[in-house]
Amino acid sequence: MSPAGQILSTAQMRGAEDALIAAGVSVEALMQRAGQGAADWVWRMAGAQRRVTVLCGPGNNGGDGWIIAETLRQRGGQVAVVEAAAPRSAAAQVAKAGFRGAVVEAASGDVLVDCLYGTGLTRGLGESDLALLHGLAARHAYRIALDVPSGISSDTGAAWNDGLPDYHLTIALGAWKPAHGLMPACAAMGAMRLVEIGCAAVEGAGRWIARPEFSAPAPDAHKYRRGMLGVVAGAMSGAAILAATSAQGAGAGYVKLFAHTPVHTPPDLVCAAPDYSDPRLSALLVGPGLGRDAQGFFALAQAVEAGKPLVLDADALHLLTKGMRATIATPHEGELAAMEQIFGSGGEDKITRARALAQASGMVIVAKGPDTVVAAPDGRWALAPRASSWLSTAGTGDVLAGAIASRLASGATPFDAACQGVWLHGEAARITPAPFSAGELVKSIPSAYRACL
Ligand SMILES: NC(=O)C1=CN([C@@H]2O[C@H](COP(=O)(O)OP(=O)(O)OC[C@H]3O[C@@H](n4cnc5c(N)ncnc54)[C@H](OP(=O)(O)O)[C@@H]3O)[C@@H](O)[C@H]2O)[C@@H](O)CC1
Ligand SMILES: [K+]
Numbered sequence: 001m002s003p004a005g006q007i008l009s010t011a012q013m014r015g016a017e018d019a020l021i022a023a024g025v026s027v028e029a030l031m032q033r034a035g036q037g038a039a040d041w042v043w044r045m046a047g048a049q050r051r052v053t054v055l056c057g058p059g060n061n062g063g064d065g066w067i068i069a070e071t072l073r074q075r076g077g078q079v080a081v082v083e084a085a086a087p088r089s090a091a092a093q094v095a096k097a098g099f100r101g102a103v104v105e106a107a108s109g110d111v112l113v114d115c116l117y118g119t120g121l122t123r124g125l126g127e128s129d130l131a132l133l134h135g136l137a138a139r140h141a142y143r144i145a146l147d148v149p150s151g152i153s154s155d156t157g158a159a160w161n162d163g164l165p166d167y168h169l170t171i172a173l174g175a176w177k178p179a180h181g182l183m184p185a186c187a188a189m190g191a192m193r194l195v196e197i198g199c200a201a202v203e204g205a206g207r208w209i210a211r212p213e214f215s216a217p218a219p220d221a222h223k224y225r226r227g228m229l230g231v232v233a234g235a236m237s238g239a240a241i242l243a244a245t246s247a248q249g250a251g252a253g254y255v256k257l258f259a260h261t262p263v264h265t266p267p268d269l270v271c272a273a274p275d276y277s278d279p280r281l282s283a284l285l286v287g288p289g290l291g292r293d294a295q296g297f298f299a300l301a302q303a304v305e306a307g308k309p310l311v312l313d314a315d316a317l318h319l320l321t322k323g324m325r326a327t328i329a330t331p332h333e334g335e336l337a338a339m340e341q342i343f344g345s346g347g348e349d350k351i352t353r354a355r356a357l358a359q360a361s362g363m364v365i366v367a368k369g370p371d372t373v374v375a376a377p378d379g380r381w382a383l384a385p386r387a388s389s390w391l392s393t394a395g396t397g398d399v400l401a402g403a404i405a406s407r408l409a410s411g412a413t414p415f416d417a418a419c420q421g422v423w424l425h426g427e428a429a430r431i432t433p434a435p436f437s438a439g440e441l442v443k444s445i446p447s448a449y450r451a452c453l
Helices: 010-022 027-046 060-074 090-097 127-138 237-249 294-305 315-319 333-343 350-361 396-409 414-431 438-443 445-450
Strands: 051-056 078-083 102-104 109-115 140-146 169-173 191-195 206-208 228-232 254-258 270-272 281-286 310-312 364-367 373-375 381-383
Touching (some): 027 051, 027 060, 027 090, 027 140, 027 169, 027 191, 051 060, 051 127, 060 078, 060 090, 060 109, 109 127, 127 140, 228 294, 237 396, 294 310, 294 315, 310 396, 333 364, 350 364, 364 414, 373 414, 396 414, 396 438, 414 445
Parallel strands (some): 051 109, 140 169, 169 191, 228 254, 254 270
Antiparallel strands (some): 364 373, 373 381
């Protein structure tokens, strides 16, 4: 994997930095790279006209701040430093010694650069740090967080303190961190930019879900070769029809609705009684609108028995039993908790939880929500880029499940199918005029697909 998009925990980031240091790069040189790269972004926002205040804490995040301040000063920027605490590390002390500008007690200005704490924060901010941060945040209209906003856990995205300021820009250093994609932290980060410092690819790193690349069907393609998906309908057939419509737009050549009683479907969607013996059937989706009664359980058990690549969503995730094998599951928070009960897994944050559940269940887990995590049983994991908050409406999960199942039926590996479906869903939301219903969202799936050709 390329190091460019990798997402590293604090421990992995330290390892990557240690590897650079072992290869002969000094900590001071790394700090210069990080600080100067960040200063470029601050300069883009502030230029020479706007007054910049850099808040420097005791660690290397503060060290970066001193370098940012000096870099801006040398370019002719108006910059002052507020020193929350004296630097503790040798590199940060060198950085401070290199600053030739003004150090002030309290400041107002146009742009605040928060370099109070970065990845080394181990507990909540104390009262004086909080008061300083709040006061400065209130007196600066534009706020930039360096690496991560001070007061949040870089590994989990949790806030150590209540009521932390929000930011217009967050500049990640060296690599992305889990907090850049996890709630609640990522909601307060504004735009996000990365400054590279030369880290190599790290084993076990996460990655961002990126736009997939698809190609037009081969000249001799036919509907079965492009993938045939069966969507199992249950008590509420509307949800299954929505998922099936999404699947039709996401690449599968043939989508069939399996219903025990005839359902009125659009003209291009075939409805038939469940028959899983067709060897051309390449994947199944069960769960949207299934119902949680005995009939729902029977339909789920039948689908599992078919032994096809299988996507589980919604009610199927509540009916699931430990022995049932499936390929991909797409739980929201409540369904994730229900699955954790079934498989006996858990964890502190969403990435850990999704990875633990993937390992315990043997399925690719799409832990969906405002911060969607995809995790595979082999340890791979990925985060979805921030998606439209208008997705918080009924039926959008059915659209997602349909898109993922369609990619699986089309021949993508389970992990890729999950990531591709998540991307198509996010892109469809981006291009659909808001506010939208799930029915409007699903109409944008083909356009999202087209963006990948
Ligand atoms: N290493 C490198 O090569 C590079 C690192 N880079 C930069 O370094 C940052 C990570 O640096 P860091 O590890 O020094 O952590 P950082 O968050 O600045 O401060 C930790 C200090 O604060 C203290 N402390 C912790 N919590 C506290 C609290 N609540 N209240 C009070 N004190 C608290 C803690 O000491 P403690 O009290 O826990 O013993 C420690 O002294 C990273 O985000 C990036 O900006 C880049 O320049 C690239 C090169
Ligand atoms: K910070």
